[in-house]
Amino acid sequence: MFGWPSLSGMLKDLGNFSDGCDQPAGEQCKSQESSLALLWTLGIFTLNCGPVVMGLVLDFIGPKLTGILGVFLNMVALVLFGVSSSGGFNAFIPAAILLGLGNITFHLAQFHISALFPRSRGLVASVFVAGYTGCGIVMYLLMLIFDSAGSSQKAYRTIMLCYAAVCSLWIPLLAWMMPSHSFRVGMMYLRRSDWTFEVRLRTEFARQYRRATSLQDFVAASSLHLAGGASSHGTRPGQGQGRSDLAQQGAGQGQAAGLSDGPPNVVAAQCASEGDQEQDAIAGQLPQDISWGPLVFEARRFVELRKKTFSEQFWSTEALGMGIFYTLNVFIMQFYLGTTRLQLKNKGDTGQMTDFANIIVAFAFLGVPVIGWLLDKKGYGITLGTINGLNLVSSILQAIPNLQVQVLTLITWMVSRFFMYSSYFAIFGNLFGFKNFGKLVAADNIFNSLFGLLQYPLTNLGLHSGFTVINIAQAVVLLPLFLFAFFMYRWENSDLVPIRPLEGEELEEG
Secondary structure, three states, X not given: OOOHHHHHHHHHHOOOOOOXXXXXXXXXXXXXXXXXXHHHHHHHHHHXXXXXXXXXXXXXXXXXXXXXHHHHHHHHHHHHHHHOOOOOOOOHHHHHHHHHHHHHHHHHHHHHHHHHOOOOXXXXXXXXXXXXXXXXXXXXXXXXXXXXXXXXXXXXXXXXXXHHHHHHOHHHHHHHHOOOOOOOOOEEEEEOOOOOEEEEEHHHHHHHHOOOOHHHHHHHHHHHHHOOOOOOOOOOOOOOOOOHHHHHHHHHHHHHOOOOOOOHHHHHHHHHHOOHHHHHHHHOOOOHHHHOOOOEEEEHHHHHHOOOOHHHHHOOHHXXXXXXXXXXXXXXXXXXXXXXXXXXXXXOOOOHHHHHHXXXXXXXXXXXXXXXXXXXXXXXXXXXXXXXXXXXHHHHHHOOOXXXXXXXXXXXXXXXXXXXXXXXXXXXXXXXXXXXXXXXXXXXXXXXXXXXXXXXXXXXXXXXXXXXXXXXXXXXXXXXXXXXXXXXXXXXXXOEEEEOOOOOOEOXXX
């Protein structure tokens, strides 16, 4: 569905939904564009609403079968698109619905792998999302083949059926590589010598493969907090800003393990001079989670939030704020994706800028280091504020009638859209934990998808009255969301407590 500008262009070139159109060549047929807008709205509605059902399916049958199901749904959708025409066998509506559902089903199945990297979940999530948001380039390449083959119905059908056949290759690949059950924190996924895979617990390898510097990191982090400094090993928002009582608690853990008190450089030197055997023995006295890395701090508010029931989490300020924030941002970004071709044509584009729009999405991967850094190092508030700011700028640029300015519009939109999808699952997982993750995402996507149905009437409004007023209205709607990003920043940097680095649970006192 993210390749809709190219796919809808092929459908339009073949004359689908053109009955009753009497406009001169090169002008828009409003009834045809309205029919295509309906297909887009249904497809993106299913994509947004898919987690409501497919999240439960993923929990029940596991990522392997869910991923295969997603590939199968995509294949069926491509076949239906390939054999359909508005004047004959018309299965465009079920094709659009199945394509949206197949997209999100496959994405959900692969996304759980980020649990293998709990301290770099933002970066890993961004890698997956780079492919997810940039996949529209495939439809653009298919459109180029379609044009070079004469833009005939036969060429279109052959291209779509061949694409479905290529997708089928992922079924044996998923059957071989994907795990049958979702990963949980503390698990490792290993390839055996016979090229099969198995799941093992990280604790099984703790004694054999503990990092030689892990104890030093822990002691250095504790001592630096005691001295009022900041640890360079932090992975959660607010680390290095811990209060003195929390620092003393962290230092107390080190003293309980038999380590001498003193300045950070002295303690680190002492640890470095000890033999591996003695160091391993001392580390064995520490809690297993601590021996794996430095002490990590997080806001007590968020630690307590993960302990609450689904109902308490659902009605929390964080959940309601996140729901509103992402519903509005997703809608605005997807609306532009569905109307890119129309908006650019209204500004005088003859096709070159639309081609650029189809290509630029593939370069989202260039933003992986930035969004990974924002998520893993700067925290929720700054990340959400950045996303909202980029989307606001994009909406303002969309309202400018100058065609050349739209190059900047497309780049800004591409980056904001990539950042938004990367942050969604990463923040939800970190903020609310795994226990109610599926249900919370499902509830959020119900409202997201229902609100997304407004794309159809808004597109019709834009076709008849222009898109400028809609672009400006979208920018105004985004302004209040900066307040939520500000409060998230305040919350995550207040009342910090030490947590287990790999689990996000509060450390026991004493």
